[in-house]
Amino acid sequence: MNASDNNDETISLIILGRGGQGAVTACEILAEAAYLSGNFKDVHAYPSFGAERRGAPVQAYAKLSRAEKIWDRAQIEHPDILIVFDETVLDYEVVSSLKTKGTFIINSDKEPEFFVNQFNFSKDVKIIVANISNLALEKNLTIDGNPVINTPILGLLSRALPDLTLENLKEVVFNKMGEKVGKLNFELIEQGYNLAKIL
Amino acid sequence: MYGGMSCESNNYGGGKISLTITEPKFKTLGQKTKILTGNHAAAHAIRQAKVGVISAYPITPQSPVVEKIAEFISKGKLDAKFVKVESEHSALAVCCAASVTGSRVATATSAHGLELMYEMLPWAAGNRLPIVINLATRSLGAPWSVWTDHSDFITIRDVGWIQFMCESNQEIYDTNIQAFKIAEDPQVFLPSVVAYDGYILSHTMMPVTLEDQQDIDAFLPPLKHHINLSDISQIKGVDPVTTPHIRNRGEEGTAPGYYEYRYALQKALENSIDIIQQVHDEFAQKFGRSYGNGLFKTEQVEDANVIIIAMGSVASQSKIVVKKLRREGLKVGLVSLKLFRPYPAKYLKELLKEKETIVVFDRDIGYGYEGVLCYELKSALYGLKKSPFIKGFIVGLGGRDVTNEHIIDGVNRALNQAKTGEISQTTEFLGLKLDQLSDYDESTFFEEVKK
Numbered sequence: 129m130n131a132s133d134n135n136d137e138t139i140s141l142i143i144l145g146r147g148g149q150g151a152v153t154a155c156e157i158l159a160e161a162a163y164l165s166g167n168f169k170d171v172h173a174y175p176s177f178g179a180e181r182r183g184a185p186v187q188a189y190a191k192l193s194r195a196e197k198i199w200d201r202a203q204i205e206h207p208d209i210l211i212v213f214d215e216t217v218l219d220y221e222v223v224s225s226l227k228t229k230g231t232f233i234i235n236s237d238k239e240p241e242f243f244v245n246q247f248n249f250s251k252d253v254k255i256i257v258a259n260i261s262n263l264a265l266e267k268n269l270t271i272d273g274n275p276v277i278n279t280p281i282l283g284l285l286s287r288a289l290p291d292l293t294l295e296n297l298k299e300v301v302f303n304k305m306g307e308k309v310g311k312l313n314f315e316l317i318e319q320g321y322n323l324a325k326i327l
Numbered sequence: 328m329y330g331g332m333s334c335e336s337n338n339y340g341g342g343k344i345s346l347t348i349t350e351p352k353f354k355t356l357g358q359k360t361k362i363l364t365g366n367h368a369a370a371h372a373i374r375q376a377k378v379g380v381i382s383a384y385p386i387t388p389q390s391p392v393v394e395k396i397a398e399f400i401s402k403g404k405l406d407a408k409f410v411k412v413e414s415e416h417s418a419l420a421v422c423c424a425a426s427v428t429g430s431r432v433a434t435a436t437s438a439h440g441l442e443l444m445y446e447m448l449p450w451a452a453g454n455r456l457p458i459v460i461n462l463a464t465r466s467l468g469a470p471w472s473v474w475t476d477h478s479d480f481i482t483i484r485d486v487g488w489i490q491f492m493c494e495s496n497q498e499i500y501d502t503n504i505q506a507f508k509i510a511e512d513p514q515v516f517l518p519s520v521v522a523y524d525g526y527i528l529s530h531t532m533m534p535v536t537l538e539d540q541q542d543i544d545a546f547l548p549p550l551k552h553h554i555n556l557s558d559i560s561q562i563k564g565v566d567p568v569t570t571p572h573i574r575n576r577g578e579e580g581t582a583p584g585y586y587e588y589r590y591a592l593q594k595a596l597e598n599s600i601d602i603i604q605q606v607h608d609e610f611a612q613k614f615g616r617s618y619g620n621g622l623f624k625t626e627q628v629e630d631a632n633v634i635i636i637a638m639g640s641v642a643s644q645s646k647i648v649v650k651k652l653r654r655e656g657l658k659v660g661l662v663s664l665k666l667f668r669p670y671p672a673k674y675l676k677e678l679l680k681e682k683e684t685i686v687v688f689d690r691d692i693g694y695g696y697e698g699v700l701c702y703e704l705k706s707a708l709y710g711l712k713k714s715p716f717i718k719g720f721i722v723g724l725g726g727r728d729v730t731n732e733h734i735i736d737g738v739n740r741a742l743n744q745a746k747t748g749e750i751s752q753t754t755e756f757l758g759l760k761l762d763q764l765s766d767y768d769e770s771t772f773f774e775e776v777k778k
Binding site: 155156159160163170171172173174175177178179197198199200201202203 | 360362473474494495524526527530531532533534640641643644646647726728729730731
């Protein structure tokens with residue numbers, strides 16, 4: 129059994145990233161945007177409990193509930209959605225915990241079919257892929273020379289969760305980052321949304 | 328005279344028992360909802376309570392509370408003095424000193440930070456200082472762990488503080504605002520702890536409604552302290568050596584002995600239950616959010632013959648279990664303890680007097696005996712004509728995940744023991760993973776693990 133079995137309307141989500149890449153911030157933004165959309169009664173966003181080190185693989189989590197307040201306080205065992213910042217942080221154990229009808233979102237230059245083969249996903253798993261790193265590098269949205277992934281990849285999430293709209297993401301990103309940086313981030317969210325390869 | 332001594336004129340002990348839990352009927356005031364961690368919800372409440380002095384020492388998982396407060400002060404959003412210190416002991420010593428000047432005072436801590444404060448805790452209670460501590464709960468070492476359980480929270484139950492446990496970030500915010508008002512009530516004047524599970528609430532972002540400042544101000548007026556050393560002409564001193572006997576002070580009359588002061592402390596705690604409920608109800612009316620009867624929250628207790636009792640994160644998880652088991656036809660209910668001290672014994676006795684089976688889940692343990700919630704409940708229900716079967720389990724120490732399965736397993740084991748009459752006297756831990764230890768051998772494990 130898993131956390132979201134507790135309530136059919138609760139969507140559980142895990143982000144795989146690296147310390148310093150902003151996985152927790154991504155969860156915070158998506159939770160805020162989901163709440164703002166009015167389509168979710170309750171949202172939770174949280175980091176891995178304990179210390180995180182820059183550069184080490186990290187996880188961040190979110191739970192989104194459409195109908196009810198979230199009282200589930202257990203860790204997510206089987207996520208509905210898995211967001212992977214890049215292939216180097218892929219964790220086979222976590223990927224295999226994805227629900228059979230879950231969604232797998234990854235920043236990669238590969239085709240969705242590649243991941244079906246790599247992980248032997250069932251036909252019911254939705255796969256959403258875009259080369260977010262490349263988009264960020266093209267726009268020069270980098271930190272210490274590394275492309276910013278965490279915000280732009282949320283455009284792909286919007287493809288999986290249509291009631292988390294680009295407009296909601298835009299509002300949160302602008303609020304958090306101010307007009308100038310927010311605009312740059314949102315353009316990438318939109319590009320990712322439009323360029324996403326979906327299987 | 329300290330505020331507490333006036334308690335003798337109160338009609339303590341005979342307070343009405345109200346178990347009615349009303350849904351909020353009032354339209355909420357101007358709201359502003361943010362997505363906040365539990366720690367930041369606490370910090371915002373402290374800011375809006377217009378605390379005058381904060382003194383704290385950082386410790387995981389509490390640190391973001393005081394970091395945020397420091398930020399509020401530096402940005403001019405809170406006009407308060409932040410006193411940096413070298414330890415939690417000093418932090419609470421500063422809080423006590425600041426409180427006797429008549430200032431509203433708060434701090435925050437966790438685990439060994441609270442244990443290092445311990446020496447000062449009875450002083451704050453005995454002096455009747457309305458300090459509020461936010462406690463992001465964390466297990467006690469060794470071995471070293473930064474993750475949640477309620478071990479720290481239970482260690483301070485006998486020193487005279489009011490102790491609240493919260494289940495959501497909104498409840499952290501709301502309870503903080505109430506805690507100041509309760510602590511500062513002339514019939515109370517007691518310090519209080521507002522606790523919440525470390526990480527599970529302290530680091531999880533949830534929607535939290537921050538009320539308008541003017542509404543908070545109206546609900547929580549400035550502190551009128553019973554003691555105010557900033558006016559040195561009024562007070563001769565605090566904490567002189569207090570003798571076992573009543574002292575005759577000539578023209579000034581008589582001074583209580585230590586025994587009378589401590590009697591007053593106990594009465595103030597007993598009386599505070601009424602104030603806690605009043606303040607809770609007033610808050611619910613004004614802001615539209617309520618938490619059971621202010622002492623505990625219930626789910627489907629009325630027709631239940633099996634009752635789960637838990638606190639904080641474990642109670643939250645149990646809400647889901649109640650729904651699940653109800654769907655399977657088991658008449659189960661939940662009592663989530665919000666007020667741990669003063670312990671609402673007579674209210675629980677009234678609520679549970681006709682129940683058949685009670686299953687208590689402790690995210691703590693009174694080492695050498697059993698879970699503290701369990702043995703306190705047994706004590707509270709003593710003297711009932713027909714005593715329920717009470718079975719306790721230990722869960723989730725040191726941040727071990729507490730799942731629905733663990734709670735369901737506990738309920739089933741308890742029902743089974745109640746049915747067969749084979750009551751296990753050993754303290755049972757749910758969610759142990761001894762079988763996953765590569766070379767676990769029960770005969771040698773206990774020898775090896777202590778090395």
